[in-house]
Amino acid sequence: MIDGLLELAVVIPTFNEKANVPTLIAKLDQALAGRNWEAIFVDDDSPDGTADAARAIARLDKRVRVIQRIGRRGLSSACIEGMCATAAPVVAVIDGDLQHDETLLPAMLDLLKGADIDVVVGSRFVDGGGTGEWDRDRVAKSAFATKLSRRVLKADLSDPMSGFFMIRSDIVRHLAPGLSAIGFKILLDLLTASPQPLRFVELPYTFRVRTEGESKLDHVVALEYLIALYDRMFGRVVPVRFAMFSAIGVFGVGIHMAVLTALFVGFGANFLAGEIVATLAALTFNFFLNNALTYRDRRLKGWRQLLDGWVSFAVICAVGAVANVGIAAFLYEMRDGAWAASALIGVLVGAVWNYALSSKFTWGRY
Ligand SMILES: Nc1nc2c(ncn2[C@@H]2O[C@H](COP(=O)(O)OP(=O)(O)O)[C@@H](O)[C@H]2O)c(=O)[nH]1
Ligand SMILES: [Mg+2]
Known part of the structure; x- marks a missing residue:
């Protein structure tokens, strides 16, 4: 299989995740053994040198690539650029901080090989999934945001705010021009941009605790989320x-x-x-x-x-x-x-x- 066609690109948006880079690659290597994959780090010029850390590995391992963006920030736009920078027919997006469960990737890939599914979503809110050690405040905020986005989405997805999913890359390229690319909820953006509903499956996973680096989701990011929803609802009338x-x-x-x-x-x-x-x-x-x-x-x-x-x-x-x-x-x-x-x-x-x-x-x- 290793000599066969490229099957999967794993897109990893990063900002100040230097310490997590080697571990993540090692974990992907293990989880995706026997598959033909590549990893694309999309780093927004992190001051801690995340891009250098990824390049150091990429020199030895051709499966690893780095896109270093200068003068720009944004999780959604980073994911889109990463997803459009591969020849693989299927792309996954996974956080660079090890909070997502990479062992789910092979099962996701197998599901997408069946003809009738467009997206596989890693969900914290279906049976068997979980938010790990979140405090009550964060669980409440996340539940509120999920409820709001389900209204806009009109789809029965348990975790539309998930940052962990796998999708056919031709769909992404097709939808890319119409994406708002604002904020951090790229999955929501993709699902709402599609003229016909995307066919999805959810797989449960438990959100892990971050051990290195720190979260970038602050209050302004919450505002960005509301902006992204506004954009989806009224953006065509007033940008x-x-x-x-x-x-x-x-x-x-x-x-x-x-x-x-x-x-x-x-x-x-x-x-x-x-x-x-x-x-x-x-x-x-x-x-x-x-x-x-x-x-x-x-x-x-x-x-x-x-x-x-x-x-x-x-x-x-x-x-x-x-x-x-x-x-x-x-x-x-x-x-x-x-x-x-x-x-x-x-x-x-x-x-x-x-x-x-x-x-x-x-x-x-x-
Ligand atoms: N390229 C890029 N990556 C980002 C940005 N903000 C966050 N990330 C990455 O996106 C992932 C999720 O962010 P994180 O702060 O852990 O969010 P949380 O898990 O919800 O607290 C991590 O890999 C971050 O390094 C950004 O502006 N640009
Ligand atoms: Mg995180």
């Missing part, structure tokens, strides 16, 4: 990034008014001075919030990038403001008296301008 950008813009108006009120009413400052300070405060607030949330995956870091980004954002927004006022004034002239509608269209044009240019020039450069 998720634009919705976030606009929501943050509305917050910015609040900041502007609060600062202006404090300075002008509270401290009796000159109106123009108050306006200038309020505008700068709102602009800075919007810049940092967009950097942390809307463009989290392309976040600017360090003084130099942040300063460059802030300046370009300020210039773009200044032009956006001129366009906003100009268009509103023009419409107001044309449709005598429709002041509110004119103003709103001005705001919308300004917002689209700010969004389009800042996504290209402020957050699109590094």
